[in-house]
Amino acid sequence: MPSFSKLYDSFKNGYVVAVLSVLLAFIAVAAVVYKPLTTKSNPVVQSQDISEITKLVGNRHKLEYLLLAQPLSDFPRYVFKYKDADEINVVKVPSTSHTNLEREVLLKHAIPYAIAKDEFLNANRAILEDEEAQRSALAEAGAFLARNAIGIALLVFLFIGLRKGMPSLGLGSGASVIKPENLKGSMDDLVGMEDIKREVAHLEEMIINRDLYRSHNIDKPFNVMLTGPAGTGKTKLAGYLAKKLDIPLIQASGSGLESGFVGGGSKALNAIYKKAVAQGRCIIFLDEAQSLFMPRGRGDKKWDDDTANTLLGLLDGVKSEEGSGVIWVVASNFDDANSQMDEAMLRRFAVKINFRLPNKSERRELLNVFLSRKNVECIDWSNLNLDYVAEITANLSPALLETVVDRASMIAIQEKTLIDTDVLFRAFERASIGLTDRATTAEKNKERERVALHELGHFFMQIDPYVRQGLTWDEVKAKSNLLKISTESVSKIGALGYVLSSASDVSLRTLEEMEQDVVQLYGGVAAEELFYGARGISTGSQNDIQKVTSMLDLMVNRLSMYSRSKLDYSQLKSEHSPEDALRQVEAKADELYTRTLDAMKDYKDLISALTGTLLERYVLSKDEVFALLAELTEPPRKAA
Template sequence: MKPDSRSLSTYSTFLDQVKSSQVQRVVIKRDRIDYSLKPELGGEQFYTLPNGPTDTLPGLLRRHGVPFTKLDDNGDTSGLVAGILLSTGMLVGMFAWLARLNQAGGGSNNSTPGSSFGSGLGNNFGGGFGGLGVGMGMGRSNARVYNQAGKGKVTFADVAGVDESKQELQEIVDFLANGEKYRRIGAKIPKGVLLVGPPGTGKTLLAKAIAGEAGVPFISMSGSEFVEVFVGVGASRVRDLFNRAKRQAPCIVFIDELDAIGKTRSANPVGGNDERDQTLNQLLTEMDGFDGNDGVIVIAATNRPEILDPALRRPGRFDRQVLVDRPDKSSRLQILKVHARPVKLGEDVDLEAIAAQTAGFSGADLANLVNEAALMAARNNRQAVLMADVNEAIERVIAGLEKRSRVLTPLERQTVAYHEVGHALVGALMPGNTKVSKISIVPRGLGALGYTVQTPESDRFLLLEDELRGQLATLLGGRSAEEIVFGKVSTGASDDIQRATDLAERAITQYGMSETLGPIAFDKNQAQFLDGGSTRRAISPEVAAEIDRQVKQALDKAHDMALDILRLNRDLLESATQTLLKEEVLEGSTLAAILAQVKAPEGLQPWLTQS
């Protein structure tokens, strides 16, 4: 039977048919697999394209009793021919190397055997092994093909909390499903879509949902899988990836972590990575070269768009950039509903309350939260997840695992209690939309001997100047309580001091909240969606000294205000600490009643609103 008369089947369908004993016979070739169904099923002839190496396929066929033949595309003798050609090539390479070595040794009276040998070995063996690797299949891409059909199909219904992003991508889905409508009017669909956003926000899931909605193959590959030590392998894998995509068009090619191969090319060829540059050049050519890729849409994801090469981001390649950001409160509620579907929830579980408590959580964080609560309920032999399990899971995600086995001395326990109550009393008077909801002296995580939880009442996207000063005073409230009670401080405030110093420095160098220095940005933020990554601009020693002076001044004033608040509320600090030492945890109405008694000093408001 001619190959063209066979029907194309997806590789996953072929594997399912093998496992369900529907296949009569299989012929395994180098780039394809021919097979036929059993006569009682019609005896139809099919061919399929494997997703990757087929080394494990013979074992699967034997287990299910399926007869098979393993051939190359040119028959079962091509392996012998390839072996002869490979051996001949290695002999030719060896003779060429020896000839070059001899020439290098006799071409100059100044040459030494050592330098000639090193040069010949590096130039010939290095290039020879590189070419051998590509010839043996190293240049083939390791892309995985997902057939978006059946039970494993992912749709937009499985992706919650990114409504704006889904609307942006709906046009891509419509084009893949109804492309003629756009071609008839002369419109061209974007060749590439770049999904940008912090880690864990659902970029990969969103790309799968596009393929699932359109009902087309989804070819996935990570950016790091292109790059190898051998020059030319990455470019070869890019070519192979797009060749496979063209054969299965219309389809979606998804490249995760695009920044691994898409970094801006170096202006200095000596300092650049030639292999990465070749890979990027090939990707640029495939996306917008002379050969069209009709029906192939490239979707890529990255959390570092600022380092991508400008040629990659221009129209004609990645025409659109879609932001997939951390969810707000309503989006978190939608995400929680999706992840809570398979989980048995108790009647007291309030998803809206959970969404309010998890400001700043990504979609992956929320999925982990629901799973941790379910694990906790199962560990306690419950029939459903209770709100207590969810609250414990939130604290476990934020502060770490509870460690009641960590025994503190009486003095350490007292110090931790005064420290945490100090945070709470100062924080109760500070402006903003957060409220102190829990104090605990139960050790958690790697080093937290106690903690104070502040819950935001609503999502906020800006931090005002008085709120920033309030955060500084709250962070220094624990150390201030230790000073007042014990007359000395402990090492327990180290993390608070670090966070307060970082916040004060950002206020001066990034937010321009200094009258002396003015609205000048002294730090350059080099990571839009990742923590850290900022570098200091070139500044004079005088400016650096002024920045240090301004940071110290802000911290000193916040420290003084925390001391004033706690001295004014000294009796409340003592009674609240004794209650905490007895109960270990303060929350709910008990904590609210204590915080309602906190008195504000006269200088608080002028300090918060000072210009």
């Protein structure tokens, strides 16, 4: 039985800590509520303009950092700061838009980002709420503390007194162990991806034949790093591997390891590791772990890298005897080819498997698999051209293809019809473009006419190279990647019309092809100038011009396509390079826009003839456009 003096010391220490805790709470509340002049923080500029995120593609070289605050909430916030600015920019977006922005802007253009830590958010509270709401909430908290100070002190004392007798409350200890028999699916569910399957088979062989590798003095843990675009099956692969090896799986999120407490991430990792060791043989899967691979030493607080440092030690297998059966598998949407990563962390992974987007034949097979899971009476197989659907869905991940098929089911159910090519096309359009609306511009005839001219300008500049080769309309149609021209508004991207085209699986582009892309983007504004004059150009070309600017910056400054000296001028620190680069971009933009305007004049009569039909129908499919062109005239110009 403990002596009275020890009990007294325990009570005294607990009481002192309780009182100090309450006092510190009062001080913290008062400091924030009254905001003394000594508080230093960057001014915060809040917005809900999604275009601010798309601008990051062209301004990435100016970025000091990009963070995501509350990424799993209904309204995630993009937090970024430019190197030459004092203010912190905050863009609040709906969760549905966040998913598309992350895929089409951040991942597609390899813009590095991380999850905003609580320390950062606490230091910049205006990021999460406006000042008045914050002060009101804090004032209420202060009043609550004042009214209940004694009760809070007693609760703190009881917590401290019972702390040693309580079970571990370590963060991450709630991560559950999934037995192999409870894991769904198998490696066969990875349609195509034969290169990835071979890598996994090799990994499986290494794990099973561990003794053979020890004979070659290879005894390090076979830590595995999975990289590649979102939705390509990295998470599923970890489950398939555990099921194939017949060992349990522990899954945790890389961003979920970061807590508001110093050392919280380290405690979570150690708790997960101990749980894995207790299983003997086990896979620990860390999903969305890109934040753990960022170079260390970037923060000004010594504990900023604690989680990464702890992971480094565990990956090394320092406790090799007790953790020899633990395999670490981490997944990241970035790799060291498109994002700067910590070299020490990369060296810990003996096996790196890079996922890719499916090619056309794999997309066709994936679509067939997803459709085959539905009842046979739901599909009109006789009117289903999977080759065409696979063609138009280039660059979509397996997850997005499944979304397209599910969306097709919803459309079929609503319209009481069967899934066919047309339904899948509309599902693809809904997934890629979003909701379209005719009512927004239904009674605005002048605006609709301008939109029709603008979109037709894009179309004619898309087919212009084929027309100038002297091809017939049928031959031009076969080469064109047009899907439809629409004057319906799209709220998701803030557009009053659009030209929908199929993409290409091949990402390599030549100088000539990139110049043609610029000319096609300039087609809309050139059509407006052709019909309304230079002073009649509208703000509808803003997005096109932003894309052109980014492309010309890439062509001139980063790829030096117009110079014999092949350098990435964006990395040079010369005082004169920014001005020289600007002049080169301006000169090339002027040249290509002039070329676009001159070419557009040959199509003025055709644009006028098609505009009325487009305004009447709102939408023209590829077949309808070329049928109208064939009725009107032969192509305006043939090659000399």
